[in-house]
Amino acid sequence: xxxxxxxxxxxxxxxxxxxxxxxxxxxxxxxQVVGYAPQASREEAAQALRSSELAQKEWASLPAQxxxxxxxALADALEAEAERYAVMLTQEQGKLLSDAxxxxxxxVGFLRYAAESARRIEGEIxxxxxxxxxxxxxxxxxxxxxxxxxxxxxxxxAARKLGNALVTGNTMVVMPPADxxxxxxxxxxxxxxxxxxxxxxxxxxxxxxxxxxxxVRNPITKLVTLTGSSxxxxxxxxSASENITALNLELGGKAPFIVLDDANVDEVVEIAVxxxxxxxxxxxxxxERMYIHQSIYAEFMDKFIAKVKQLKVGDPMLEGTNVxxxxxxxxxxxxxxxxxxxxxxxxxxxxxxSKPAGQEFTKGYWFEPTVVTNVTNDMDIMKxxxxxxxxxxxxxxxxxxxxxxxxxxxxxxxxxxYTNDMRKIMQVVNQLEVGEIYVNRPNxxxxxxxxxxxxxxxxxxxxxxxxxxxxxxxxxxxxxxx
Numbered sequence: 001x002x003x004x005x006x007x008x009x010x011x012x013x014x015x016x017x018x019x020x021x022x023x024x025x026x027x028x029x030x031x032q033v034v035g036y037a038p039q040a041s042r043e044e045a046a047q048a049l050r051s052s053e054l055a056q057k058e059w060a061s062l063p064a065q066x067x068x069x070x071x072x073a074l075a076d077a078l079e080a081e082a083e084r085y086a087v088m089l090t091q092e093q094g095k096l097l098s099d100a101x102x103x104x105x106x107x108v109g110f111l112r113y114a115a116e117s118a119r120r121i122e123g124e125i126x127x128x129x130x131x132x133x134x135x136x137x138x139x140x141x142x143x144x145x146x147x148x149x150x151x152x153x154x155x156x157x158a159a160r161k162l163g164n165a166l167v168t169g170n171t172m173v174v175m176p177p178a179d180x181x182x183x184x185x186x187x188x189x190x191x192x193x194x195x196x197x198x199x200x201x202x203x204x205x206x207x208x209x210x211x212x213x214x215x216v217r218n219p220i221t222k223l224v225t226l227t228g229s230s231x232x233x234x235x236x237x238x239s240a241s242e243n244i245t246a247l248n249l250e251l252g253g254k255a256p257f258i259v260l261d262d263a264n265v266d267e268v269v270e271i272a273v274x275x276x277x278x279x280x281x282x283x284x285x286x287x288e289r290m291y292i293h294q295s296i297y298a299e300f301m302d303k304f305i306a307k308v309k310q311l312k313v314g315d316p317m318l319e320g321t322n323v324x325x326x327x328x329x330x331x332x333x334x335x336x337x338x339x340x341x342x343x344x345x346x347x348x349x350x351x352x353x354s355k356p357a358g359q360e361f362t363k364g365y366w367f368e369p370t371v372v373t374n375v376t377n378d379m380d381i382m383k384x385x386x387x388x389x390x391x392x393x394x395x396x397x398x399x400x401x402x403x404x405x406x407x408x409x410x411x412x413x414x415x416x417x418y419t420n421d422m423r424k425i426m427q428v429v430n431q432l433e434v435g436e437i438y439v440n441r442p443n444x445x446x447x448x449x450x451x452x453x454x455x456x457x458x459x460x461x462x463x464x465x466x467x468x469x470x471x472x473x474x475x476x477x478x479x480x481x482x
Contacts (some may be wrong), residue, residue: 009188011051012198028094028325039183040206045214048202049311052171055199060169065163068118073194075111094325107159114163139472141169142222151177248460253413256406260419263291285414285443291392297395342381348374412454
């Protein structure tokens with residue numbers, strides 16, 4: 001990708017930010033600059049909100065299917081340029097090109113599923129206790145919404161939020177992540193190309209403390225949907241309280257990976273590696289802490305560590321690479337600190353644990369695939385989200401012990417269990433305190449599921465009919481026809 005200076009997209013126009021400041025975006029593989037994003041001002045964020053406010057009522061007045069037709073056209077336009085967008089994602093975020101292709105395909109899927117949902121926006125007629133009266137409950141849009149995106153899947157998250165928001169009659173101001181803003185800014189060209197009315201979608205890049213703060217605190221905003229860390233979610237929660245703005249928060253995770261004694265060790269090892277090190281561990285549902293039954297622990301860990309050691313770290317554009325770089329230097333330093341703390345606490349680094357050696361790694365943000373053993377459940381490595389290529393593991397005596405350990409944390413996004421005993425599966429279903437559970441399969445939520453978290457992992461959720469409902473509020477009408 002050539003170095004490009006992008007512009008913010010407000011009211012159907014591309015603008016150079018009045019601040020004159022930019023965000024430099026570098027390729028995590030080699031630290032070469034791949035583009036610049038505008039560092040917009042608080043006032044420009046407010047302008048975007050006003051533009052969305054002016055457009056919203058007319059947009060909502062269109063039939064839902066007319067709105068869906070444009071969302072479907074956007075999916076087609078993105079699919080037609082899938083490879084170009086995949087390369088852009090890899091060069092600014094560092095994910096494998098194959099994974100980037102998957103992200104683009106997923107983005108197309110999110111848009112198409114939302115478009116297909118237009119005919120499924122329903123209300124209710126409820127019996128009244130009064131004579132000659134009906135109660136109508138309609139689902140109506142919030143109005144102006146704000147989409148705040150995480151850096152690990154920027155395009156997919158934009159599509160995931162925009163599709164549902166637009167089909168349900170909302171307008172949206174999107175704030176791309178500061179670390180990976182370029183693909184989302186480029187996406188504005190397709191939004192304009194397919195003919196969305198001006199103001200229906202605005203895209204404004206900048207810093208969270210200024211642009212993000214304005215988007216959340218401004219009274220024009222009626223709903224904020226964020227994918228990000230629990231720490232950012234907590235800040236946003238406080239900021240949104242001033243106007244009692246509705247929130248949809250998908251936040252951090254620390255997924256427990258429970259393997260019981262009847263599991264197929266070879267199959268589960270493969271799943272554990274893929275779910276732990278995919279996208280360099282930068283997935284909120286990644287396998288981060290494993291609880292393995294003691295009767296199979298030694299066999300499982302020997303095979304798991306052997307598989308991890310075979311993972312090839314390198315250029316994400318090359319076929320055969322298994323693990324690319326982290327997104328930035330700050331994230332690498334966080335991993336270095338977490339490993340140092342784990343070692344100080346008495347844990348063993350079974351493999352990896354540092355930046356890889358070699359000429360090809362002198363530039364870029366690299367960290368070896370790492371396995372941590374000899375841990376106790378109170379260590380930070382078992383409590384704090386890593387969001388990197390580090391998996392910790394410990395043996396357990398029983399499912400009850402695994403559940404106790406798994407639930408002893410303030411996060412609850414996702415979890416895994418591997419067993420052929422249906423009674424134990426149902427025990428996990430009933431007792432594991434997470435919003436989604438992967439039973440005998442890898443991670444990866446589906447379009448018609450519901451991606452939601454418990455505890456500090458968020459409120460609300462994405463995907464499926466319940467994700468669509470998150471962009472609608474209910475209006476009750478008492479219709480007396482005497």
